[in-house]
Amino acid sequence: MRRQFKSNWPLYAVWVTIFISTVAITCFYGSESSSFYGIAETREIVANFESAVEIKRIGVTEGQSVEAGVLMVELNSPELMLKINHISHQLDQLRAQKGVDKSEVLSRLRQLKAEKAARENEIENQISQLENQYRINQSLLSGLKSIPSGLGEESHATNSPMALKIKNLKKELSLSVHPLMIQIELLQKTLASLEDPVKIQVERLEEELSLLQEENSKLNIYAQISGIIGSVNFKPGEKVSPFSPILTLHTKTPSLIKGYIYENAYSGIAMGESVTVSSLALSDHSISGCVVGIGGRIVEYPVRLRKHPDMQVWGREVVIKIPGNNPFILGEKVLITSSVEGTGFADKMKRLFFPSESMADVNPTGQAMVETSTVRSVVPLETGEIEASAMLYLEDIDRYMLLSDDTPGNAPLVFLMNSDGIVTKETTISGLDAIKDMESVAQGEPGILYIASSLNTGNHGKINPLGNRLVAVQRQGERFSLLGMVDLYSLLKARAEQERGADWAEFVLGGMAERSLDLEGMFYKEGALFLGFKAPSLNAHSVIIKISDIDSAMGGQGLKAHQTSIWQRVNLTCADTPTTERISDLLYVEGILYITGTPLVKKGGSRSGSLWALDAQTGIAKRLVSFKALQPEGIAAGKEKQTLMLCFDQGRNEDSKLSVVKVNQ
Template sequence: MRRQNKGNVVLYGVWFIILTATIAITRFYSVESSNFYGIAETREIVVNFEGAVEIKKIDVTEGQSVEQGMLMVELSSPDLMLKINHISHQLDQLKAQKGVDKSEIQSRLRQLKAQKAAKENELKNQIAQLENQYKINKSLLSGLKSIPGGSGYGNDEGRSPMEMKIRSLKEELRLCINPLAIQIELFQKTLANSKDPVKIQVERLEKELSLLRDENSKLKIYAQISGIIGSVNFKPGAKVSPFAPILTLHTRTPSFIKGYIYENAYADISMGEKITVASLAIANRNITGVVVGIGARIVAYPERLRKHPDLQMWGREVVIQIPANNHFILGEKVLITSSLKKARFTDQLKRLFTPSQSIADVLQTCKNFLFQEKILPIIPLETEGIEASALLYLEDIDRYMVLSDDTLGNAPLVMLMDSNGRITRETPIAGLDRIDDMESVAEGEQGILYISSSLGTGRKGKIKAARKHLISVQRQENHFSLLGMVDLYSLFMTHAETAAGKPWADFILGGILKKTLDMEGMMYREGTLFLGFKAPLMNQKSVVLKINEIDQVIKTKKLKPGQISIWQTVRLQRGEDQLQEGISDLLYFEGALYLTGTPLIKKEGSRSGSLWKLEESAGTPICLTHFNDLQPEGVAVGKEKNTLIICFDQGRKIKSKICVVKVK
C-alpha cells in the first residue's frame, strides 16, 4: 500500500513538473508575443547607371558624411558620346541637305516664272499690236463706199488674214504658257512637300539628341539625401557594367526596425500598431514606432537574434518605422515591445498546442474561396510620396513601370521599380505637360502603352481638364514619348448624348450627371481597349466597357456608331454581410480575367480590398484573397512564371506596397 502511494506521489510529481513546465513555456511565449528582438536598419540608396560606363572620378570615401546635392561620382560613357556625335552629324547633314534642296527648287522655280513672264509678254505685245492695226484698218475701210463689206473687215471677219493671225498668236500663247504653268505648280508642290519628311526627321533626331544629352548629364551623380557613404565598390578608371552598384548611401540614423516574432505568437501584431523600441546597450533609450509591414511567410531567424545560435528558430518579419531623430546606431540590436494586451491563459495554451498557419494577418480567405493562392512577402516601396495606382512589367529592361495617381504639379512621371520595391528611375513622358490622377495602364503592340486618368470629379464637384486624358505613349527601353491624346470624358459625354437609350450610354450619362464616374482599370487585347469602372454600378454590378480600334479613336478623336459597348458586368462581394467592391484594376492572363477591387464605401481610416478571378466559361467571379489594411490599386503579370504582382496605395503618409501572388 505504501509502495502504491509512493508510486502515486512520484506520478503526481511528474505531472506537476510537466504542468509547471507547460505554464512556464506558455508564459515564455506570451512574453515572446509582446517582447521580441530586432535590428535597426536604414534606407539605403544604391548608386548605379543603366549603361556601361567608366569611373572618371570618385569624390567620396566609405564612412564619409555627405550633404544633399553634393557631387559623389563622375562617370564617362564612350558609347553615349559616340551616339551623341553620330546624331549631331546626321542633324548637320539633314539641315544642310534641306537648305541645298530648297535652294535648287526655288532657283528653278524663279527661272520658270521668268521664262513664263517673258514669253507671255512677248506674245501679248504682238497680239496687242495686231489688234490695234486691225482696228485702224477696219475704221479706214469702213468709210470707203467703193469697197463693199470692207473687203473682209465687215461681217465675214473669219476671212480676214489679220484676224487669223491674232487667233493664231492667242493659241500659241495658250500652248506656250500652260506647260510652264504646270511645271511651276509642280515645283511649288515639291517645295511644299519636301519640307515635311526632312522636318519630321530633324525633329525626331533633335528629340533623341535631347534625351541622350539628358542621359549624359546624369553621368554626374549627386547625393539624393544627406547621409553617410556605406560602400564604394570601384576605383577611378574602372569599367562598370550596366546597373552594377557603384556605391551605397544611407541615412545617418536608422529609419526602420526589422524584428522577428516567434511563429506561435505572430497573431498579436497588426498593421498600424504603435510599438516601443528600446536599446539593449543603453538604459532608458527608447522610442515609439509604427508597424508598416508584416511578412506574409514564416522565415528563419537571423543567427544574431537567436538565443542559441545552433538552435534554428522560425518566425515572422515585422517592419517598424521609427522617427528620423533617433539615437540608435545602424545595425544595433533592440528590444521591441508590443502595446497589445496579452492573450488569456486558455488562449495561450490553445495556441501552444495548436499549429499556427503561416499566412499574414493582412490576408483573409473569402467565403467562396476555392483554393489558397501563395502570397509572397508584402514589400513597402523604398521611395516616399508615391501613391501607387497601376503597374506593368517591362521584360526588356527587367523593371516594373509604376504610376502614381498624385505627382508634384501633376507632372507626367513614370517610375521604374525593381523587384525589391526600389525606384531606380523617374522619367517624364516627353511631349506631355501634365496629367492628373493616373489610374490605369495597358500595354498594346509595338511598344505602345495606354495611360488614362480616372475621369472622376474632385472634392469640389468639378472635373479638372488634366483628369480627362487618355493618352498613347511610345516606349523605347526606359524612354517614354507622347503619341496621341484624347479628351475621353468629353468624347464619352458627346457620343453618349447621341446614343441615349443604349445601356453603355445611359451608364456614362448617369455617372456624369451624379458625378460618380470613376474609371480605374484598363487592359488591351487585339486592338480593343477595355475600361473597368469602380463607379457607378449598373444593377449593383461593376461595369467593363470596351472600345474597338482604339488607335483610330485617339487619332481622330471620334467614336463611330457601335464602336463602344458593355463587355462585362461583375458583382464583387464576398458575402451579403461584406462591403461591395468596385473595380480598381483588371488583367487578362492565361485565359482568365483577374480583377482587384476596393470597397465602394470606405470606413474612416481603414483600407482593404480583394483579388478576384473570372474564368471565361464562368459568369461569377471568385475571390482569391482578401487584404486587410491594404488597398489594392493595380495588378500586372509578374516577372516569374505564373505570378501576379499587386500594388497597394496607402495614401500620402504611408509608403505604397507591393506583393507577388503565385496563381494556378
C-alpha cells in the first residue's frame, strides 16, 4: 500500500495543486465581484433654448457656485423680435386701413344722403308750388256761374295740365330717390360687414402678439438647483442654434457612482442592495450607497479604470445613488464594496457560476419576442421624490414626460426625464392652479395632450374636485399651458343618468355608488378618448370606455347621446397565474394596444404586475412580461416604437423604478 502511494504521489500532488488553484481563483473572482471600481458622477443639467437665440449677457463663469433661482444667462431672439415687429406692423396697417376704409364709406354715405335730401327738397318744392297754384285755380273756377257746379271741378282735377304735372313730379321723385336709397343701403351693409372681419383679424393678431411678448419676457435662464457651473459654451454676442447646450449646471457634490464589474466575474449585487463607497485617495472617506441600476448589457471600461490603458476591458455598469452630503470630489475614482451576506467559499462559488436572476420574466407561451432590461431607479431633481403614475415620450425634445400621482400642494408638476432615468427638468402646466392624483396621459393631435385624474374618492370616501379633472394641454417644446378643463366625474355622471340602462352608464353609476371608480389608463385615437378603468370590474374584466369627439365635450357642450360607450372588456388572467390583474395604464401604438396590469392588493401587500398585448381580432389579452416585486403604473413607446419604457410606483418610501421592454411582433 505504501509502495503504491509512493508511486502515485506525483498524481496526488497534481490534484492538490489543482484544488488549491481552484480555491485561489474562486476567492479572487469572489473578491473581484464583491469589490470593484467606479467614478463619482453627478446629475448634469443642460441649459438650452428651443429656438435660435443670441447671447445678450452671461452672469456666471465656469466653476462658479450658484444658488437656485439665480439668473445665469440673458438671451435675445432676433427671430422672435422680427415676428413681434412684423405682427405689430400688420396691426398698425389693419387699424389704419380700417380707419381709411370706414371714413371713405362714411363720406360716400353722407354724400348720397345729402344728394337724396337735395333731390327730394327740389321736387317737393315744385310739387308744393303747383299744388298751391292748383288750389287757387280751383277757387277761381268755383266762382264762375257759367260752369255747372261739380262738373268743372271733376273735369279739371283729372284733365288739367297742372294736375298731370303734379302727378308726373311725384313719379319723378320716386324714381330719382329709389336708386339713391339702394346705394345708401348697400353702403350701410358694407360698413357693417367691414367691422367684423377686420375686428376678428385684429383680435387674432393681438393675441398672437401677446404670446410672443410673453415668450420674449422669458428669454432668461435661471438656475434650477443650487450647484456649480460646469461649462459655458458661448460668449455674449454669439448666436445659438435651437437646443444647443449654452451651459451646464451640476450639483456641488457627486450624487451617484458609476461602477463597472468585469464581464467574467459577475457579481451577486441586486437592485436596492446597500454598498460601501470608499475614496482611494483618503481611506477614511467612505459612505453607504444604494444600487439603483444594473446594466443589462456589456460595455467597454472607461480608460481611467483600466489597469492597462491600452488593453480593452469589458464589463457591466452598476449605478449607485449616494447621499448629497458626501466627501467625494466630482470625477473621483472610488472603491465599491458589496455588503451582501454569505461570502464563504460555497457562496462565492454559487455567485461565481450562478448570477442573480432578472426581476422580469418573459412569458414562454407568448408569440411576441420580448427582451427586458434590468430595472433601474428614477433619479429626480433635488426638489423632491416622484411617485411615477404615467409617462409619455416626446420625440421632438427626446424626453419622457413623467407624472407623479402625489405632488406638493397638488401642484400640476411635469417631470422631463432622459432615457437613462435622470430627470433633467421639472416644470408646471401654466394656467392650471392644481390637480390631484394624475394617473394617465395621452397624446392627441400634434401639440395637444390630455391628462386625467383617477376619479378615485380616496380612503375617506369623499369626492375631491381636484381629483376629478380632465385637462387639455398645449405643449410647445418644454413648455406646457392649459387649453381646457372639465370635471370628468360630473360629465360622466350627468350623461349616465340620462342613459340609464346602457351598459356603460350602469358601469359608471355602479362604480360611483360603490365609491370604487378608478381611472388608470388613457389613449387617444381619431378624435376619441379611451378611458381604462382599474375598478370596478364587469365579471372580472377591466373596462375601457370610449368617448368620441372629446374636444366637443371639452368645449363645454357636455356629452351628447350615444357619444359614450364601452369599447372593450379585457380579462387580464393567465392559466399559470390565476390572479386577475386590472388595468394600470394603456398604450396604443402602430395598431397594437399594450396594457400594464396590477392585481388588487391590500395596503402593505406584495407588489407585482405584467405587460399585456391585446389581440385585436380575438379580443384576448396575452401576457408578454411579468414583474416580481414591481407594480407597473405607466408605459410609453420610445423613439423606436418597439422599445417600451415602463415605470413602477414603489410607494413613498422607495424610488420609482424604470424598465425597458423590446417587443418584436
